[in-house]
Amino acid sequence: MQPNTTPMMKQYLSIKEQYPDAILFYRMGDFYEMFFKDAETASRLLEITLTSRNKNHSAPIPMCGIPYRAVQSYIAKLIEMGRKVAICDQVEDPALAKGLVKREVVRVITPGMIIENEFLDAKSNNYVLALYKQGKQFGLSFLDISTGTFRVAESDKIEKIISETLRAAPSEILLPESFKKDSFFELIINSVREKAITFLKDKYFDYNQARASLMEILKTLSLEGFGCEHLKSGIGAAGAVLHYVGETQKQKIEHITSLETYTFNDFMAVDESSCKNLELMENLRTGTRTGTLLEVLDLTVTSMGGRLLREWLRYPLMKIEDINRRLEAVDEARVNTMKTAELRESLKSVYDLERLGSRIVMGHASARDMTALKKSLNMLPGIISLVSGFKSPLFVWEYESDLLHELAILIEKSIREDAPVTINEGKIIKTGYNKELDELIKISRDGKGWLAKLEVQERKSTGINSVKVRFNKVFGYYLEVPKNHSQKVPSHYIRKQTLVNAERYITDELKDFESKVLNAEDRRAALEYEIFNQVRAEVCKYSTQIKNAARYIAHLDCLLNLGCIAVQNDYTRPEINTKGNLIIEDGRHPVIEKMITGERFVPNTISMDDIENQIMIITGPNMAGKSTVLRQAALMAVMAQMGSFVPASYASICLTDKIFTRVGALDNLSQGQSTFMVEMQETANILNNATSKSLVILDEIGRGTSTYDGLSIAWAVAEYLHDLREKGVKTLFATHYHELTELEQHKPRVKNYNIAVKEINDEIIFLRKLVKGGTNRSYGIQVARLAGIPEKVIERSKTILAEIETNAAQSKNLNNVSEQSSYYEKKPVQLDLFAHEAFLTQEIKSLEIAKMAPLEALNFLNKLQEKIKIC
Structure with a gap:
């Protein structure tokens, strides 16, 4: 504390000390002021002028302020940036205060503690979510204070808890301070790093204290009726949420009347990665709802309906x-x-x-x-x-x-229908509802008329035609009589002031009226506020x-x-079956069919089961529509289980417990993860968590590494999914590795499909149709032409491709590709990634290993490796 600190500054500092992580809005008259670091931060974030208090002092205090009536817009900006705001108001009338006006923090507004509509998305819930661990169980609880929605769940797997946290999409997360010391803390933080995180003392997660708080607010003698009595970690998390609400809102929260207990198995699991890949809620490129399934399905006309539909979509x-x-x-x-x-x-x-x-x-x-x-x-x-x-x-x-x-x-x-926004300035209660208020309204409205009548009445009763009713701030209302008529003044007149030409008087009746009129507006506003409450x-x-x-x-x-x-x-009602059949006839992608222009959307039929057609290997060129077919199958499973009709002429969809997608990855440089690492993490999640009732969507796995590594991984993944728990899992696998089509010969439930194209004069037309059988061509050069690659580059690509094919077959170096070579052959050619196998076999057979020195062997292996890279 600085020397010569004023009483007001002492009060500010003592309050600020209680809210170190919030920007303190300190009410002073018609402004909220901020000081010290809060002022520097707020002035920068809100782009308002930073000034100082005690400018002539050796240590001036940084300060800035915002008008009381404009506070909402400034708070909204800070909350959007993930900040907390503590509202410190004057809690006594300055006119009645003896000395320093008493001030208290009346509310702390945080990203998860918002009531005001102007801060909220009308069609999205705004959750604060708490996580806790007791023993081997992780507890999770989240609350939307703006609606009273309150839920709790528990699991012994942290991956499920993190996935559920991301699915709930909270604006703020509460964690016990002890989490900082646990090994899994980093895993949680990395998963929710974009969320506002608040740490609370562990005692607020205590089971007994939390249970007591929950029973008090829910008005019950136990939590059995809510199905969560045994969820010690979950109850601890729920108790922490209640504590946080009380601390920030400074009141009992009486609109929380229920606690919903659920298990993760109650709903289809669509993890955060799959939700993004399928663009259920947000567009991958823009982060908005444009071009998402939610945009297509949400024509709700109420905010409540919009929030519930969002929940149905996220919780099939x-x-x-x-x-x-x-x-x-x-x-x-x-x-x-x-x-x-x-x-x-x-x-x-x-x-x-x-x-x-x-x-x-x-x-x-x-x-x-x-x-x-x-x-x-x-x-x-x-x-x-x-x-x-x-x-x-x-x-x-x-x-x-x-x-x-x-x-x-x-x-x-x-x-009143025309009531103003504020509730403490009057004009909100109708006339006729309260007699006292009606009288005050009448006095306020009819005051001038009453004074005019009083003036006429006094002239008649006194016989002094020149008597007047006047007002000033010193005496209030008074009667003014010319001096030459002072003898006629009645005895009940009380003299207040003598002037040169007149005398000023008051009467009891005038003073009663004055008291009513002067206090009527203030009393009216106070009474209306009282009646409103x-x-x-x-x-x-x-x-x-x-x-x-x-x-x-x-x-x-x-x-x-x-x-x-x-x-x-034109959607159709899907049948839901438990036989493992996924049959979609003339299926359409619900989003893309709305967005495409210039061509008709081509529907496709998919028929999968767990006996013959469990894994579909889909080949075809880029842009042909492989990803569309994959995604629309997954989207229809989600739509069907949320209770929606689907875009198909017929659909029989098996009950699906989880949907996994691996459909493209972006580098996550902030976490040091490459495209390939993200790709492998998502694939690992699928392999470790998929069941025989799941639906797996794989699009081009293995692209982030070398060709042979990628092919090997893709092949092994497809085999693993086919053999998973001796039952397999329904999988749609789009790939450019045409060698994967050979799996159909080795695995009984694998079937090959391709997206048909038509080639005319070295150009291709996408037919968008899924047909049986594989293809051995990618049409990469033709697609490059469609993308606008210069013709000179296209022709050179053809030349290089032809000679690579020839050189690969002859095991020659790429240096043999001449810049002057021309493209002779027009026949379709696709590089066979297994063409080097015969060459390797022959080379290895010719070795006389017993006669080779270690260094010779290493050199030979190095030469083989170089030749393989060329192939």
Whole structure:
């Protein structure tokens, strides 16, 4: 602390000491001020002027400030950058304060602790997630404070916990401080390095303390009813989340009324890598939702529905009964197009009940939020009436009509439609709701008229026609009488001031009025705020009913949305089977068919099983459509199990527990990983975790290393997947290694396919059609021409390819390729990677190993290696 520190600065420093990792917004009048390092950081990040306090002092204090009324936009910027903001407000009236105004941190806003709509994506959840380890079990729990969604799970495998953490996509992660000392800490940090991470003391993860906190907030005597009593690590994580919420929000969080316990086996597993490769949620190139499956499937009309659809897409179901129930409801919505359209139109008038309810319970709601809640509740009876014609049980809701109707009536009677955003400056409560408020409003509105009437009345009663009602800041309201009429002044007039030509008086009636008028505006604002909080308290009693309504509307929106999508995009209802059959007739890629221009999307048929057609080796040139066929098969499995219709004329899709994809890798230089390393890590994950019920998509593995290494790895991977646990796993394997087509002769469940092309005059036309049989050509030079490579380079490539073929067969050096050579042969030629085998055999047979010195042997091997590289 600096010498001669003022009381205000002492107060600031003592508060800041409690929040070292947050930028402290310190309220001073109409501004929030920041000092020292906070000021330097905030001025840089927010691009605001950095100045100083005590400029003439030997050690001036850096400072910057932002207007109180503009604070939201500045907080939003800091949160977006992963920062925390501690809001320190004046908690007593400066006019009544004796000495320094009392200040306290009323809330800490962090990336995972956001309520305000302007900070949030309407169609995405905003989770704070905690991880904990007790014994061999890892616990995971996450909460969206803006909706009250609260979940917990546990596993003994850290890989599953990390995968689930990435699937939940939290904005902030809570870890115990002891994690820093554990060996697996680096693995976790490397996986979530882009997330905001907060460390808490281990005691906040304690099972007993966490269990007690959970039972208190859930109002139960045990956690058995939530299915998590035995999850010690999970409960520890959930307790840490509750502690963090309390610390940051400075209040009890009463809208958390349930805790959902789930296991990872409840849903199809699509790991983060596969989610990215398939572009389920984000475009690989832009990071946006443009060009993703989510963009195609999400035509929801409510924010709640949008968030739930995102969850359905990320958590496809594993129980056939649940999947078929969804498909039946979607089918009903698809068939009843008129009713679906009418319902969707009605849903557009329903606001975000989940987040409205949470803001109201937490005391962050405005009068406009109340009005939005009322309008939404008033839409429910009509929606329920329209839905009543549907037969699916998923459309049924035990609508608590009386309770919610009463709530809507209460808000209608009390809250003004034209209320301002702020709730402490008045004009939010309707006239006629509170008598005292009506009187204050009348006084404020009719004050001038009352004074004019008083003036007329006093003139009549005193006979002094020149008496006037005046006002100044010293005396307030007073009656002014000319001196020549002072003898006529009544006895109840009280003299306050004598002027040269007049006398000034007050009366009890005038002072009573003055008191009412001068205090009316302040009292009105305070009373309206008080009444608003009374109404809010009543609304809070219905928080469970509001949450139930929100959940129902979200489900309804999703089902109607998928029905509408099925009609618009000509999707068909998939059959879900347990026989291991994956049959897709005339299948289309749901995203690419929407994006292509200038050509018709060519549908393809895929038929796979676990008996004859388990592994498809797909060959063909680049750009022909191999990757599209692979991806669309995986996307349709996801769509089917989330309860969506699929883009095909017919689909029978086996229940799939996991989808793995290896479809291209980018260097991860920040973590020191090359393309090949990423490729091998993803492949290792597949080989170690795939089951006989999984679906594996492999696209060009082995490209990141030498040709022979890559081919060897690709061959071995395909064999391993065929023999996996003596059952194998359904695999679509696209490759340029045409030698892999030989696997069909060695493995009974491997079948060859290729993407057909048509060659005319040394140019190719992509037919986009998947046909049986392999191909021994890649058409690389022809594709290069299509890409715009200069013709001179194309012709030279042809020459080199022809001579490489000849030289490889003759085991000659590439130096034999002449710059003046011409391209003679037009016949299709593909380099055989196994052509060197006969040469090697002959060379090795000719050796007289017994007569060779060690150095001679090494030199001979070196020569062989050089010749192999040429081949």
